[in-house]
Amino acid sequence: MQLKIKKPAPVEKNVFWSPSRVSRAEREKRNKHRGCIIWLTGLSGSGKSTIARELERILFTQGHRVMVLDGDNVRQGINADLGFSQEDRAENIRRIGEVSKLFAENGMITISAFISPYTRDRDRVRGIVREGDFIEAYIKCSLEECERRDTKGLYEKAKAGIIKNFTGISDPYEPPGNPEIVVPTDKQTVAESVQTVIEYLERHNYLRCRQRNKHLTLKQ
Ligand SMILES: Nc1ncnc2c1ncn2[C@@H]1O[C@H](COP(=O)(O)OP(=O)(O)O)[C@@H](O)[C@H]1O
Ligand SMILES: [Mg+2]
Numbered sequence: 001m002q003l004k005i006k007k008p009a010p011v012e013k014n015v016f017w018s019p020s021r022v023s024r025a026e027r028e029k030r031n032k033h034r035g036c037i038i039w040l041t042g043l044s045g046s047g048k049s050t051i052a053r054e055l056e057r058i059l060f061t062q063g064h065r066v067m068v069l070d071g072d073n074v075r076q077g078i079n080a081d082l083g084f085s086q087e088d089r090a091e092n093i094r095r096i097g098e099v100s101k102l103f104a105e106n107g108m109i110t111i112s113a114f115i116s117p118y119t120r121d122r123d124r125v126r127g128i129v130r131e132g133d134f135i136e137a138y139i140k141c142s143l144e145e146c147e148r149r150d151t152k153g154l155y156e157k158a159k160a161g162i163i164k165n166f167t168g169i170s171d172p173y174e175p176p177g178n179p180e181i182v183v184p185t186d187k188q189t190v191a192e193s194v195q196t197v198i199e200y201l202e203r204h205n206y207l208r209c210r211q212r213n214k215h216l217t218l219k220q
Contacts, residue, residue, distance in 0.1 A: 024105055024106070024107060027106060027107035028107050030107075031064070031065050031107050031208070032063075032208045033064055033065070033109065033206065033207055033208040034107070034205075034206060035065075035103070035104040035105060035106065035107040035108050035109065035110070035133070036104055036109055036110070036132070036133050036134075036135055036206055037100045037101070037103075037104050037110045037111075037112055037125075037129065037133055037134050037135065038055070038109065038110070038111045038112070038135045038137055038197065038201075039100075039112050039114075039116070039122065039125065039134060039135065039136050039137060040052055040111065040112065040113040040114070040137050040139050041114065041115065041116045041117075041122060041136065041137070041138060041139065041176060041179075042115065042138060042139030042140060042141060042173075042185075043115065043139075043141060043143060043146045043167060043168045043173055044115060044146060044152070044154055044155070044166075044167060044168065045141070045145075045146035045147075045149045045150060045151050045152070045154075045155070046139040046140070046141035046146055046185055047139050047141060047183070047185040047190070047193060048070075048071075048113035048114070048115075048139050049070055049072070049113050050190055051113075051137075051139065051183065051185075051190070051193050051194055051197065052068045052070060052111045052113040053068065054190060054191075054194045055111055055194050055197055055198070056068045056111055058194065058198070059109060059207075062207070062208060063208055064109050064207065064208055065107055065108045065109060066108065066109040066110075066111065067103065067108055067109075067110060067111070068111045068112075068113060069096055069099060069100060069103075069110065069111070069112045069113070069114075070113045070114075071092075071113060071114040071115060074092075074096060074114075075092070078095060078099070079091075079092050079095060079096070083165075084164070084165040084166075084171070085165065086118070089116075089117065089118065089121065090118065090120075090121050092114070093114060093116050093118075093121035093122065093124070093125065094121070094124065094125075096112060096114060096125075097124065097125030097128060097129075098128070100112045100125065100129075101125075101128055101129050101133075104129060104133050109206070115167050115173070117167045117171065117172060117173040117174060118172075118174055119174045119176065119177065122136065122176065132204075135180045135181065135200070135201075135206075136176050136179040136180050136181070137179060137180065137181040137182075137183055137197055137200075138175060138176045138179040138181065138182045138183065139183050139185055139193075140175070140182055140183060140184045140185065140186075141184070141185045141186045142186050143168050145186040146168065154166065155168075155169065158170060180200060181196065181197055181200045183196050183197065
C-alpha cells in the first residue's frame with residue numbers, strides 16, 4: 001500500500017528532554033501492576049467501544065489504574081482537525097499512539113479503541129513502545145454482522161455513498177497478521193469477549209490480582 005505520511009517536524013535543536021523524577025518502576029510498584037496498551041482494532045460495529053468500556057469498569061473496580069482512549073471521542077477533541085483520508089488516518093493513529101505511550105509509561109492500563117485499519121499504522125505504534133507494552137486485540141467480526149448491527153446507522157449511509165472512505169465499504173481494513181488476542185465478537189457474548197481479553201492479561205501477568213478475576217460478574 002502506497003501511503004504518503006506527513007514527515008514529523010525535525011526535533012528542534014534547542015529542545016531538551018525533561019526526565020521525570022518518578023520512575024515507571026516506582027509507579028508500577030505503587031499500582032501493583034504494570035502499564036500497557038490494549039489496542040483494540042476492528043471494523044466499525046465490531047465491538048471495540050463496548051469491550052473497552054466493560055473492561056475499563058471491571059479493571060477499575062478491581063483497583064487497576066485504567067482508562068480508555070476511544071476513536072469517536074478523540075476525533076471530537078485532540079484529533080478534531082483530521083478526516084478519513086489515508087494520510088489523516090495515519091496521523092490519527094500516530095498521535096494516539098504517542099498519547100497511549102505516555103499513559104503506559106506512566107503506569108496506566110490504557111485501552112485504545114480505534115478502527116486503525118492499516119497494519120502499517122498499528123505496527124508503527126508497536127514500534128515506539130517497549131516490548132510487551134503493546135497488546136494488539138483483533139476485534140474480529142464479519143462485515144455482514146457489523147452491517148446487520150449498524151449501531152450508528154453508518155453502514156447504511158456509507159452504502160448510499162453519503163459517507164466516503166468508510167472502512168469495509170469504500171476503504172480497506174487490513175486484519176492483524178499476528179495479534180496477541182483474537183476476539184470473535186460475532187461468535188461470543190459481550191461477557192465472553194471481555195473475558196477473552198482478561199484471560200490474556202491474567203495469563204501474561206498484566207493484572208494486579210489474578211485470583212480476583214475468577215469472581216467477576218458482568219452485566220449483559
Ligand atoms: N461479543 C460482543 N462484543 C462486543 N460487542 C458485541 C458483542 N456481541 C454483540 N455486540 C454488540 O455489537 C455492538 C458493537 O458496537 P460498538 O461497541 O459501538 O462497536 P465499535 O466501537 O467497534 O464501532 C454493540 O451494540 C454490542 O452490544
Ligand atoms: Mg466505537
